[in-house]
Amino acid sequence: MLTVRAALAEAAARIDSATPRLDAELLMAHALGVTRDALLLGHLGDPAPAGFAALLERRLNHEPIAYIVGTRGFWSIDLEVGPGVLVPRADSETLIEAAIAHFPDRAAPLRILDLGTGPGTLLFAALSEWPRATGLGIDASPAALDYARRNAEALGFADRATLQQGDWFAGVGSSFDLILCNPPYIGLDEPLGPEVREHEPGEALFAGQDGLDDYRRIIPRLSAHLAPGGIAILETGWAQGDAVSALVGAAGLTACLHRDLGGRPRAVSAKLNYHCATPI
Template sequence: MTSIPRALSRATEQLSKSSDTPRLDAELLMAAALGIGRDRLILDDPRGEAPAGFVEFVERRAKGEPIAYITGHRAFWTIDLEVGPGALVPRPDSETLIAFAVEYFSGTAGPRRVLDLGTGPGTLLLAALDEWPKATGLGVDASEAALAYGRRNAERLGMYRRAEFRIGDWADGIEEKFDLILCNPPYVAEGAETGAGVLEYEPHEALFAGPDGLDDYRRLAPVIGGLLAPGGIAGIEIGFDQADAVAGLLEQEGHNATLVRDLGGRPRALCIKG
C-alpha cells in the first residue's frame, strides 16, 4: 500500500498532464476517497495508507471526467450540491449572479419569489433560497435528469417545502411574476473549444446554443422582462465576449441592461430591472 502523502504526490504528477490544477484535483479526490472534506485533509495531514478507491478516482480524472462527477458533489456559494451525469457542473463564475443579487437587495427583506430558468441541479435557485430563508422559488429545466438532482438537493438541504422544480421550455406556461430571476442559459457556440472533459462528459444541451451561442438569448429576451415583479431584477449569465450582443437583444425589447463583471474583471452577467 502507498501512504497518503506519497499517493498525493504521484497523483499530482499524473494529473499534471491533463489538468491545470493537478494538486488541487488530487487533494479533492483523496478527501472524497477518505470520506472527509479537503480542509480536514490539509489541516489534519493524515499519514495513513491511501484508500484503494483513490487510484480509480485519479484514473477517471486523468481521462477528463469532471471531479464533481467523480465525487458526486460540488460546492457553490454557501451550499453543497449533488451533481452527476446529465447535470451541468456548477461553475464559480455563476456565483456572480448571486453576489449581484445580494448587493441589490442589501438593506431590504430580500426577494420573496425566485425563478431559476435552466436550474440544472438547482444551482442558482437553492443558493438564493439559502441566502434568503423566507423566500420560495421555482426552478425550470428541460432535463428530467437534471431536475432529479435538483429535487434531491432541495431535500438534503432542507428546502423541499420552499423549492418547486418543473420540467419546461424556458418561460413557456409561466404567468407568475418574480422578485428575482436567475438564468444561466447555454451560450457556447457550436464548434467552439471547451475545457478538458467538458465536451465528453457534460450535457451538450446545457452548453451549446447555435452557431454564435446566442440562440437561447434570442428566446429569453422577449419574455424575461414580463416575468419580473416591480422592483425586481433578472440576472442572466453570458460568455465573456457576448455582452454587446446580448445587451442588444435585450435593448430591442426595451430593457436597459447593466453589465456585471466577475472577480477576475471579465464580463459575466447582464441584469435588468422590473
C-alpha cells in the same frame, strides 16, 4: 505501499488540469471518507487507500471532479451533482452577488424564478440568502430535475421550491421579483476541453452558431414576468456582454454589466424603468 503523501505527489504529476494538486487531494479525501482539511491535517502519513487508483483513473480520463466525488460547493451550499447536469462554477456566483447588490435597501425578493435550474444551483443559493422567499426552478432535463429534487430535500428547501420540467417560460404565468438564468451560451464551433465536451450535457452548453440562440428566446419575455422593482440576471460568456446587452435594450429593458472576481464580464441584468449606474 505508498503513503497518502507519496500517492498525492504521484497523482498530481499525472493529472492534466489547472489544479492538479487540488484535484488529487479531493480524490484522496473522497477515497478516505474524510474532508480535505482532515486529510491534510491528519492523514498524509497513512497508507494510500486501495480505492484511490480507480478514482484517479477516472480523473485521467478527464471526468469532472464533481462527478467523481458526487458533490460541488456553490455559494454557501453543497449540491449533489453527477452525469447529466452542468457542474456548478464559481463564476456563476456573480449572479447571486448582483442580486444581493440590487436588493439591500429594498424589500427582499419573495418570488424567485431560476430558468435552467440544473441541480438547483442558482435557485437554492438564492433561497439560502432570503429565508422568506419561495422559488420556481425550470429545466428541460428530467435528469437535472432529479438532482434538484434531492438537493431541495437535503438543503431543507422542499417546502419553498417548486421544480418543474419545461422550456424556459412555457407554462409560467406568474411574475417574479428575481429571475436568474444560466442558459447555454457556447457556440457550436467554440473549442472546449475534453472535461467539458466529453462529459457535461451538450444541451446545457451549446446554443447555436454564435451561442446566442437561447438569449433570443428568453430576453423578449422577461418584461412580462418581472414584478415592479424586480431584476433578471443572465450569465454570459466573457465576450458576449455587448451582444446580450443589445438584446436586453431591444426588449425595452435597462441592461447592466456585472463582472466576476477575475474582472471579466460574466452577467447582464435586465430591469424595468431603472437607471443603471454603469449602463451598457
